[in-house]
Amino acid sequence: MTWVLITGASKGLGLALTMNLLAIREDLHIVGVSRSAPPDNVLQSNRFSFMQADLSEPKEVLEKFSEWVTTAVSGEGEIVFINNAGTINPIGFSASAAEELIQSVNINFLSPLLIYHSLVNAFAKVFLVNITSGAANNPIAGWEMYAATKSAMKMFCATTEASRPGSTHSIDPGVIDTQMQAQIRSSNDPSFARKDNFVKLSIEGGLQSPPQAAVRVLDELSSLSIL
Ligand SMILES: NC(=O)c1ccc[n+]([C@@H]2O[C@H](COP(=O)([O-])OP(=O)(O)OC[C@H]3O[C@@H](n4cnc5c(N)ncnc54)[C@H](OP(=O)(O)O)[C@@H]3O)[C@@H](O)[C@H]2O)c1
Numbered sequence: 001m002t003w004v005l006i007t008g009a010s011k012g013l014g015l016a017l018t019m020n021l022l023a024i025r026e027d028l029h030i031v032g033v034s035r036s037a038p039p040d041n042v043l044q045s046n047r048f049s050f051m052q053a054d055l056s057e058p059k060e061v062l063e064k065f066s067e068w069v070t071t072a073v074s075g076e077g078e079i080v081f082i083n084n085a086g087t088i089n090p091i092g093f094s095a096s097a098a099e100e101l102i103q104s105v106n107i108n109f110l111s112p113l114l115i116y117h118s119l120v121n122a123f124a125k126v127f128l129v130n131i132t133s134g135a136a137n138n139p140i141a142g143w144e145m146y147a148a149t150k151s152a153m154k155m156f157c158a159t160t161e162a163s164r165p166g167s168t169h170s171i172d173p174g175v176i177d178t179q180m181q182a183q184i185r186s187s188n189d190p191s192f193a194r195k196d197n198f199v200k201l202s203i204e205g206g207l208q209s210p211p212q213a214a215v216r217v218l219d220e221l222s223s224l225s226i227l
Helices: 012-026 058-071 098-120 145-165 179-185 197-201 212-223
Strands: 003-009 028-034 048-052 080-083 125-131 168-171
Touching: 003 012, 012 028, 012 212, 048 058, 058 098, 080 098, 098 125, 098 145, 125 145, 145 168, 168 212, 179 197
Parallel strands: 003 028, 003 080, 028 048, 080 125, 125 168
Antiparallel strands: none
16 A cells, blocks of 8 residues: 655645545555644545644654554555644744744654654655645745745755655745735744745735645656655
8 A cells, every 4th residue: 555644634735635635546544644634525535544743843753653664564655754843933033032942843743754764664656745844945035944944855855865865855845825924924023034025925925725735746747656
């Protein structure tokens, strides 16, 4: 059986990817990871399992996944890990609480890394799909934590790919109309000088819907024979 593990499956891009795969791929079993549950129509599918986990707590994540790979999984299958969950917070650095900085690193970088480590030691074949962002390459004032953590994860994947060719792929999904964009537009941090650009983008209809972005991501994975 091929497993697909999607973090952040409860909303936004992760939910759209989950719903799309459930609709078109009967050969996959999807495990969704997030704090809140996805909608009932997803939960009711016998090809979907929900794992409640808070990625800001890496030790708990490690314990949960260590248990999952030894109890729920035979260890002989294949798994595609879509590292999708993410947080833009905190926007602004100096005024943010130290705890927010830690949470950003844990959610965007450390917990995905630990999940991947659990998987590569349990499954015969693991492919890591990393949902990245333009911010991993381009500095945007006020986005220190988001940019640094997305960049770290992208570099981890690039180095993993150099070590084991054919094992990872990073995809930038483009700007999408999700909770993350709403959080960007509601930021009042003075260092975030480009906020008006994001407000304008939303007003002028420049955002993709989550289902549109999911189709683009899945088309790219399909063209590379990853999924
Ligand atoms: N939106 C954009 O314009 C855009 C642009 C480029 C790249 N991206 C990337 O696309 C990905 C998805 O973003 P999105 O826009 O769909 O974001 P979103 O709507 O804010 O959804 C984020 C997802 O991550 C989960 N999540 C957040 N914190 C978590 C935590 N502590 N533990 C477990 N799960 C957590 C959320 O689930 P719960 O709240 O239920 O925990 C939710 O399912 C991210 O990697 C983002 O960097 C987005």
